[in-house]
Amino acid sequence: MLALNKNLQRLVNIAQKEEKLGIGLMSGTSLDGLDIALCRFTGSGLQTKFKLLNFITIPYQEDFKKDVQQVFARKEASLEKVCLLNEYIGTFHAELILQALSEWNIKPNEVDFIASHGQTIYHAPKSQHRQPGYPNATLQIGDGDHIAVKTGIITISDFRQKHIAAGGEGAPLALYGDVLLGSKAGENRILLNIGGIANLTYLPGDGNYANILCTDIGPGNTLIDAACRKYFDRPYDEDSKIALSGTVNEDLLNALLDHPFFNEAAPKTTGPELFNLAFVEAAQQRSGTLPISNEDLISTLSEFTVKSIANFISENFKADHVKIFTSGGGARNIYIIENLKKALPQAAITGTGELGIDPDAKEAILFALLGNETLCGEPMAIGNNPAVLMGKISFPL
Missing domain, CATH: 3.30.420.40 (ATPase, nucleotide binding domain)
Structure with a gap:
């Protein structure tokens, strides 16, 4: 029998851990800054227990906000700018994560996973775009591979696409x-x-x-x-x-x-x-x-x-x-x-x-929780929402 490669074996080992240390990232439409929540998880699904260990919002500088606003919520934008920002935001968010971990005196290899929401630049449910033949759609940028490679931490990102693929609108998650x-x-x-x-x-x-x-x-x-x-x-x-x-x-x-x-x-x-x-x-x-x-x-x-x-x-x-x-x-x-x-x-x-949930940290905590579910949960059927596990997994190597 062939052995799993190192990345897959590492993923299996993390999924089987009794306790996991995860980071949740949230960058919202207000473009205030990056919310970074460090959480400890045990269990999954309805048996999930978590503790918020550290939380910080690192404010965005005005030049970064203006950069993103060039492509934010616009029907027409520079495709080159979208492409460049996708890579740039991933690297930038990785730098902010490493900054936060340094302030908390935590080494990156102590963290099991990062769950990144990314930066929404356009959200287009069918009820809004009204273009015949086209499905619900949404786009978040800030590539997960860049975060994983720069931090050395397995990164789960692009959560909203699975929700849409399974029949949802991609929000709210x-x-x-x-x-x-x-x-x-x-x-x-x-x-x-x-x-x-x-x-x-x-x-x-x-x-x-x-x-x-x-x-x-x-x-x-x-x-x-x-x-x-x-x-x-x-x-x-x-x-x-x-x-x-x-x-x-x-x-x-x-x-x-x-x-x-x-x-x-x-x-x-x-x-x-x-x-x-x-x-x-x-x-x-x-x-x-x-x-x-x-x-x-x-x-x-x-x-x-x-x-x-x-x-x-x-x-x-x-x-x-x-x-x-x-x-x-x-x-x-x-x-x-x-x-x-x-x-x-x-x-x-x-x-x-x-x-027991910091109101400012809530959304970042929720994405960390979604990351924990991706690793060791099972799809949950809730109301008329699709029963899915969300997120794409990026390995550091």
């Missing part, structure tokens, strides 16, 4: 991790992530997987951040100072909410390909609100996020029968959280810290 880490018998829960895009996972207390729902809702921070960059030369609305200084324009708010996406049945996905400043300007033109102040625009966009989340939850769940746990950058947005509580007065709203 939080479902699988939320079920494993956030479920509680007898308690209906909503894990609400407010990143660039807002998404949620509903976890019924009866444990019936058929009733679990994971879906995008609409914009989270993406429109607020984009308007802050354009009109205030700021990356985001720190402490909601701008939103709180303005007044919500109801005519514009109603025009923003008057879009077919909000009437589509869940689960559904979206992204900044739809929710961008061109979308906002079109709503302003329809509502005759182009002359409003920049402060009022930020207030209205913040309220748009609140209303789209609150409307979805009110229409699909009994707010007094669920407990809502928030995460993502929007969980720190004073305006969004305070007004969400006002819009859903019967719901209990708190952060995922109450679950």
Whole structure:
């Protein structure tokens, strides 16, 4: 019998370990920086136990953000730039991983695997691109081979493609991790992530997987951040100072909410390909609100996020029968959280810290968990989502 090659033998050895040390990477649509979560895992599936050992967000410099924005959420972009960034981001993320490990006094050979989300540059579900004959599609760049070779650590990447290949839309993938880490018998829960895009996972207390729902809702921070960059030369609305200084324009708010996406049945996905400043300007033109102040625009966009989340939850769940746990950058947005509580007065709203999950680290943790499942889990059938193990494996050699 032929022996396995060294890479495959190493993979088998890692998969059979009682404890695994894994790194989860998340780089979101806000382009704030790279989230790096170092986790220890035992078990898999519903028996998974994890501990977050270290977490850091390494901010991106402005020149890097501008580089990525040249190809980000654009129907037309330089193919050469996409090609170059795919290699560059993989190498760059590897450097940031090694930087974090050095700060934590951990050697790369102590880490069993890296699970990398990559950088989404375009997300195109059929409901959005509407091109006959073409399937759901998505593209994340930041090649896993470059990460593996530069760090010397087995890397699992490109998770979303398997989900699409098996009939899904490639997002949101939080479902699988939320079920494993956030479920509680007898308690209906909503894990609400407010990143660039807002998404949620509903976890019924009866444990019936058929009733679990994971879906995008609409914009989270993406429109607020984009308007802050354009009109205030700021990356985001720190402490909601701008939103709180303005007044919500109801005519514009109603025009923003008057879009077919909000009437589509869940689960559904979206992204900044739809929710961008061109979308906002079109709503302003329809509502005759182009002359409003920049402060009022930020207030209205913040309220748009609140209303789209609150409307979805009110229409699909009994707010007094669920407990809502928030995460993502929007969980720190004073305006969004305070007004969400006002819009859903019967719901209990708190952060995922109450679950033992750092709200800032949650998505990076979830990808580390998906990596652990790739190595030693089994496909899970959850609701109408495909039962798959996701991710492509890259070896260092």
